[in-house]
Amino acid sequence: MRILITGGLGFIGRTLTRQLLAESSHELVLVDNLTEQVHGPNPGYSEITNLANVRHIREDICEPGVLADALQGIEVVYHLAAETGTGQSMYEIERYYRTNVQGTAILLEEIVKSPDGRPRVLLLASSRSIYGEGAYVEANQASNPLAQRHYPCARDKSDMAAGRFDFERAGQPLLAVATKESDPANPLSLYAASKLAQEHMCQIACQASGVRYVALRLQNVYGPGQSLRNPYTGIMSIFTNILRQGGTIDIFEDGKESRDFVYVEDVARAFRAAATLAPDAPSVFNVGYGVATSVSQLVALLEEKLKTSGKSKISGRFRPGDIRHNWADITRMRDTFGFVPEVPLRQGLSETVDWALTQPIEEDRSEKASRELAALQG
Numbered sequence: 001m002r003i004l005i006t007g008g009l010g011f012i013g014r015t016l017t018r019q020l021l022a023e024s025s026h027e028l029v030l031v032d033n034l035t036e037q038v039h040g041p042n043p044g045y046s047e048i049t050n051l052a053n054v055r056h057i058r059e060d061i062c063e064p065g066v067l068a069d070a071l072q073g074i075e076v077v078y079h080l081a082a083e084t085g086t087g088q089s090m091y092e093i094e095r096y097y098r099t100n101v102q103g104t105a106i107l108l109e110e111i112v113k114s115p116d117g118r119p120r121v122l123l124l125a126s127s128r129s130i131y132g133e134g135a136y137v138e139a140n141q142a143s144n145p146l147a148q149r150h151y152p153c154a155r156d157k158s159d160m161a162a163g164r165f166d167f168e169r170a171g172q173p174l175l176a177v178a179t180k181e182s183d184p185a186n187p188l189s190l191y192a193a194s195k196l197a198q199e200h201m202c203q204i205a206c207q208a209s210g211v212r213y214v215a216l217r218l219q220n221v222y223g224p225g226q227s228l229r230n231p232y233t234g235i236m237s238i239f240t241n242i243l244r245q246g247g248t249i250d251i252f253e254d255g256k257e258s259r260d261f262v263y264v265e266d267v268a269r270a271f272r273a274a275a276t277l278a279p280d281a282p283s284v285f286n287v288g289y290g291v292a293t294s295v296s297q298l299v300a301l302l303e304e305k306l307k308t309s310g311k312s313k314i315s316g317r318f319r320p321g322d323i324r325h326n327w328a329d330i331t332r333m334r335d336t337f338g339f340v341p342e343v344p345l346r347q348g349l350s351e352t353v354d355w356a357l358t359q360p361i362e363e364d365r366s367e368k369a370s371r372e373l374a375a376l377q378g
């Protein structure tokens, strides 16, 4: 099969590429301009790009003619190319919208324009960020599956400054619950809004042109190969880098904020499985491990693995606009295509750190990234 992967040499893209190559002798076209922020000045993936059945087009997806050429004879498109930093999207807006929105527009226009050569299916790497905070119920309704779901907006800066990080409703605490695909979108960053725009654009254009469309809303993906030098995304990579330098992690808020960490090999398997979905299956799926892990728990696991226990501190610092909790209800992907993630956090984290230890230690740029965002917020 001829397969196009935009962003095919990125973190998830390389894992997907390797799995596809192991699965069968597919012909793969990878369009990836190897952005320096992610890959550094001298990226080399010759173990992939030198393979006879792999064609790497090192170009920007927005450059005229690039995607028209890449789409020739393609049956399956995985659309992964994107700018991915939530905080950075708040001030590098044009750059984010050029790749994420205009790039998607160009991809879709090329697909729509060639009625005789359209792919069978387009799979989009969407994001849990489109939900914003996700869903909450009143704490005394925790065990009621029919409890009314609430969708709080961004937290107030003055509440956070006073150490009030959790949500309340009429003086009663709200409890986060796993986010379902049927929960409403509520993007809280320019990045999230661009991912939601991608979903709408792909859904409408694919429906109009008879191309099967599937969006996977990915939670926090981690694993070997994640950029260790990009300070704008990838909390596990950023923390690992800091600990390896002998630094301490400044755990924001009260450390109880949580995320859903899903291993990159599981994510790549989900993409491959989703490409075979029946035409009448749903089009949107959460992809996560389905478990909330607090940032304090994550740091404790990393410190245990790196034998640096006890050095990191909860600082109470916070970033306005950060969400408090988000994890996925993964029932739909399990029930629709029998997909369940296989790699538990402790195992995946161990493999990730073992890989990171083989890599050069990168300069920690995470404080610089925080300062850029703080300057914007005043």
Ligand SMILES: NC(=O)c1ccc[n+]([C@@H]2O[C@H](COP(=O)([O-])OP(=O)(O)OC[C@H]3O[C@@H](n4cnc5c(N)ncnc54)[C@H](O)[C@@H]3O)[C@@H](O)[C@H]2O)c1
Pocket (backbone or CB within 6 Å): 006, 007, 008, 009, 010, 011, 012, 013, 031, 032, 033, 034, 035, 038, 059, 060, 061, 062, 079, 080, 081, 082, 083, 084, 099, 103, 125, 126, 127, 128, 217, 218, 219, 220, 221, 222, 227
């Ligand atoms: N990693 C996560 O936790 C996560 C979570 C939710 C969604 N996603 C989505 O998954 C996709 C892949 O993310 P990733 O973690 O592998 O990120 P990544 O940065 O490692 O990969 C993205 C790739 O796209 C390439 N790229 C960026 N702009 C491009 C352009 N204009 N033209 C050509 N190539 C370009 C980059 O060089 C990079 O290799 C993205 O769409 C992202 O929004 C990732």
